[in-house]
Amino acid sequence: MVSAAHSDHGAVSARPRASQSAPAPGWTLISSLKRAIRRPEFGAFAGMILVYIFFAVAGKGGFLTLAGTANWMNTASELGVLAVPVGLLMIAGEFDLSVGSVIGASSMIVSIGNGLYSLPMWIAIVLAFVIGALIGLANGIITVSTRLPSFIVTLAVLFIVAGAALGFSRLFSGTTAVTLTPEGSARAIFGSQAAGFHVSILWWIAITAIASWILTQTPYGNWIFATGADRNAARSAGVPTDRVKISLFAATALGAVLVGVLQTIQYSGGDVTYGRDFVFDAPVAAVIGGVLLTGGYGSAIGVFLGSVIFGIVNMGIFYTGWNSDWAQLVLGTLLLLAVLGNNYFRKLALKGR
Amino acid sequence: MARVGQSDYHAGFLAGELFAKEGAHHVLCVNHAPGAVFAEQRCSGLADSLKKAGGDSSALNIPWADATNPGKVTQAIQGALSSDPKIDGIFTLGSSVAMDAVRAAAQQGVAEKVKIGSVDLSSAVLNAIQDGKILFAIDQQPYLQGYYAVAILAQNARYGMHLVGQVATGPLAIDKANVDRVLKVNSEHHGIRGAL
Numbered sequence: 001m002v003s004a005a006h007s008d009h010g011a012v013s014a015r016p017r018a019s020q021s022a023p024a025p026g027w028t029l030i031s032s033l034k035r036a037i038r039r040p041e042f043g044a045f046a047g048m049i050l051v052y053i054f055f056a057v058a059g060k061g062g063f064l065t066l067a068g069t070a071n072w073m074n075t076a077s078e079l080g081v082l083a084v085p086v087g088l089l090m091i092a093g094e095f096d097l098s099v100g101s102v103i104g105a106s107s108m109i110v111s112i113g114n115g116l117y118s119l120p121m122w123i124a125i126v127l128a129f130v131i132g133a134l135i136g137l138a139n140g141i142i143t144v145s146t147r148l149p150s151f152i153v154t155l156a157v158l159f160i161v162a163g164a165a166l167g168f169s170r171l172f173s174g175t176t177a178v179t180l181t182p183e184g185s186a187r188a189i190f191g192s193q194a195a196g197f198h199v200s201i202l203w204w205i206a207i208t209a210i211a212s213w214i215l216t217q218t219p220y221g222n223w224i225f226a227t228g229a230d231r232n233a234a235r236s237a238g239v240p241t242d243r244v245k246i247s248l249f250a251a252t253a254l255g256a257v258l259v260g261v262l263q264t265i266q267y268s269g270g271d272v273t274y275g276r277d278f279v280f281d282a283p284v285a286a287v288i289g290g291v292l293l294t295g296g297y298g299s300a301i302g303v304f305l306g307s308v309i310f311g312i313v314n315m316g317i318f319y320t321g322w323n324s325d326w327a328q329l330v331l332g333t334l335l336l337l338a339v340l341g342n343n344y345f346r347k348l349a350l351k352g353r
Numbered sequence: 354m355a356r357v358g359q360s361d362y363h364a365g366f367l368a369g370e371l372f373a374k375e376g377a378h379h380v381l382c383v384n385h386a387p388g389a390v391f392a393e394q395r396c397s398g399l400a401d402s403l404k405k406a407g408g409d410s411s412a413l414n415i416p417w418a419d420a421t422n423p424g425k426v427t428q429a430i431q432g433a434l435s436s437d438p439k440i441d442g443i444f445t446l447g448s449s450v451a452m453d454a455v456r457a458a459a460q461q462g463v464a465e466k467v468k469i470g471s472v473d474l475s476s477a478v479l480n481a482i483q484d485g486k487i488l489f490a491i492d493q494q495p496y497l498q499g500y501y502a503v504a505i506l507a508q509n510a511r512y513g514m515h516l517v518g519q520v521a522t523g524p525l526a527i528d529k530a531n532v533d534r535v536l537k538v539n540s541e542h543h544g545i546r547g548a549l
Contacts, residue, residue, distance in 0.1 A: 062435030067461060071428040078424055104421075175548055177449065179477045196460050198424075267423040267456075269477070271449065277418040277425065314425065318432025324414040325387070 038349040040290045041302035043342030047288065048309050050341075051334060055316030063319040070196035076311025077204035078259055079285055080304055082278055084204075084211045085255040087286035087303035089248040091215075093228035093295030094150040096249060098139055099256035099282060101162035102132055103275025106260030108169045111178040111270025121186040129257050135161060136253025140246030150249075158279065165272045177271040180264065191265035200262045204304070207255070212300035224248070228295030285310045288338050290346065297346075309338055354509070355516035357502045359493035359523030361391045365398025367524045368444050368470050369406065371489050372399075377442030377468040378408025381433055385420035385450050392446050395472060399444050410444070411437065423453050430457035434467070442468045448475035448490070448548060455486050474527065474547030476539055482532045492535075493523030496545045 036042055055063045062068050082099055089096055106128035113124030139157055143150040169176050182191055192199045215221040226234035227241040234241050259278065264270045283293075289306025291298030313334045317327045365382075372380050380403055382396040400410045413433045419425045430453060434440055443458065445451040451471035458464045468488045471478060473495075481487040501520060509515040527535055538546040 060436050062432070065435070067431065068435060070460075071431055074424055075428055078422075174543060177475070177548060179475070263423065267427075267452075269449075271421070271423075273421040274423075276421040279418075281418075314419075315428050315432060318413070318429045319436050321433075321436035324412065324433075327414065328416055 037345065040297065040299045040346065040349065041305055042349070043345035044289045044302045044305035044309065044338075046345065047338040047341050048305050048312070051309055051312045051316070051338070054334075055312060055319065059316055059319035060321060063316055067196050068319060070198075072308075072311040072315040073201055074196075074198045074311075075315050076307045077198065077200040078262060079278070079281055079310055080204040080307035081200060081207055081262070082252070082255040082259050083282045083285035083289070083307045084207050084300055084303050085248070085251040086282040087289060087291045087298055087300065087306075088211055088215065088224060089245075089252050090283065090286050090291045090293070091228045091295060091298045092224045092245055092248050093231065094143060094245055094248070095283065096136075096139060096150065096154045096252040097279050098135065098154040098157035098161055099252055099259075100275045100277075100279035101158050101165060102135055102253055102256035103260040103263070103278060104270075104272045105135075105161050105165035106132055106257040107264040107270035107274045108165055108173075108176075108178070108272055109270075110261055110264045111180045112169065112173050114182070115178045115180040115270075116173050121182060121184065125186060125190075125261055128261060129254060132253045132257035132260075133250050136250035137246060139253065140249030143249065144242040144245050162272070169272050176273075177269060179269040181268060182265045187265060190262050193266075198262075198266055200266070203258065203262065204307070208300050208304040211303075215300050220244070225296060228297075230296070281310060284335065288335060288342065290342050310335070355505055355518060355520045357498050357505065357520045357522060359498075359521065360519070361394035362398040364472055364491050364493065364524040365395035365400075365444070366402040367398075367526060368395075368472070368489075368491060369399045369402025369408075369410070371470060371526060371528075372442045372444070372468060373403060373406035373408060375442075375468050375488060378403060378406065379437075379439045380408070380410045380442035380444050381430070381437075381440050382410050382412045383415065383426070383430060383443060383445045383450055383454060384412050385415045385426065385446060386417065387414040395446050396444075411440075420450070423449065426450055426453040427457045427460070430454055431461045434458070434461045434463060441466055442470065445469070445471040446473075447471070448473045448478045451475075451478050451487060451490065452481070455481055472524075474535070474539070476536070476547060479527070479532055479536045479539060479547055482527065482529060483536065485529065489526050489528040491524045492527050492546075494525060495522075497522045 086096060109128040110124045113119040113127060114121045139154050143153050223239045223244045226239050227244045231241050260274060263274055285306040286303045287293060288309050289302035291303060313331055317330055382399050384392050384396055386392040396412050403410050415426055415429055443454045445454050454469050458467045470489045472491045474490050474492055478487060478490050482490060505515055535546045
């Protein structure tokens with residue numbers, strides 16, 4: 001029994017609890033409010049409202065316009081597409097830093113394959129996903145079979161893939177950045193936009209919905225929580241923890257490839273340096289969204305909100321007109337406050353159980 | 354021994370003159386490598402030259418890791434354009450950021466008003482100059498930097514001779530007047546005039 005693994009070791013399932021008994025009339029509002037506060041994503045939700053109000057006031061009006069909204073949503077969506085699978089992996093107790101160079105590698109596979117060697121766009125894209133999946137499987141298999149910390153394993157793979165991407169790019173194209181003019185169905189699916197809003201926003205919402213469903217409605221979702229909360233207890237309860245981890249490593253790598261493909265087609269070209277900012281931004285978004293660094297706790301909606309917060313803070317700062325020398329100081333401070341707030345609400349949630 | 358290269362301060366200074374000539378006096382310097390000497394010198398050259406022409410410039414610093422994300426760079430420039438409507442020129446310090454600036458100006462709906470100039474060439478930048486989307490690109494002729502550095506060293510090794518002081522390979526302005534020739538060379542000899 002998976003749920004046994006939870007209660008035996010005092011670990012927490014992030015699934016919302018159904019109310020045990022029917023509340024007395026009049027108390028419905030208060031109790032549903034209480035229940036909302038105890039959800040793992042409530043802290044992130046409160047943080048999102050706070051940073052939104054902050055930049056709505058400080059952003060000189062530009063932040064609130066349609067273009068300003070598209071602006072932070074585009075940034076949040078590219079981050080979220082990756083942060084959601086990274087968040088799931090973190091709930092299962094592992095890290096993946098290699099995503100940073102997988103993004104650059106996949107952007108070069110697509111842009112060199114299609115742009116220089118005239119492969120059909122879809123074949124180049126499928127090739128990128130296949131190679132990405134192999135990298136993810138390698139991360140997973142090395143991590144579970146050696147029992148080394150995935151932080152180190154995937155950091156090594158980050159360098160290996162970055163070096164391989166640079167070397168092969170130079171070998172095949174003589175350069176490290178290739179311009180592309182994507183057309184047809186691939187352009188529509190990965191690179192279209194409406195009123196400045198990129199199609200990546202739809203991918204972000206879809207991936208969050210699927211991840212949330214998996215996490216809360218399927219046995220596999222329960223296995224993810226169990227694996228991250230206490231691996232040994234989960235194993236003795238019959239959870240295939242190795243398979244859970246390996247499949248999640250593959251999922252984060254595929255998420256990284258998706259970001260690479262989205263960027264390559266949206267911005268008409270590949271570059272080996274794409275993705276460097278995701279190495280820490282993705283886990284940071286997950287943590288802001290309420291995922292515990294130690295595993296066993298979190299939600300997909302929370303990570304979604306975490307990427308919203310990151311997008312708002314990251315881009316909102318440029319609407320303030322403040323000297324951009326200070327931008328990272330403000331970014332760091334707001335992120336720290338967001339995590340502190342989250343921590344507070346999580347403690348409330350755990351006390352109430 | 355000689356140094357073969359471009360004075361980054363003068364590259365920025367020339368950019369300021371080119372902007373002022375086209376009527377752009379409030380130029381945003383998009384610094385994608387804050388703290389790096391080459392980037393600071395280009396932005397300060399631009400600032401000094403615009404000041405001389407009666408204008409001014411402001412810096413937009415993009416953190417190093419974010420500078421590899423074309424989406425973030427584009428959106429940061431859009432944010433700056435939105436917060437300061439006086440901006441009528443964008444100076445970028447690299448060819449990929451130049452294309453981000455083109456996208457940002459278009460999405461912000463100010464492509465007509467805001468002039469864009471950059472340092473360094475790529476085929477995308479050269480095409481944009483031809484299409485009138487970029488006003489100019491400053492070429493430091495990196496191919497010559499490699500070529501002459503080796504030639505000087507070879508002559509020094511063989512005969513003990515060498516050039517003295519600064520051998521300037523730039524700044525050389527590429528604009529609509531001379532872009533066709535550069536594009537032709539770029540398509541025939543990859544890497545000699547501009548990146549792919």
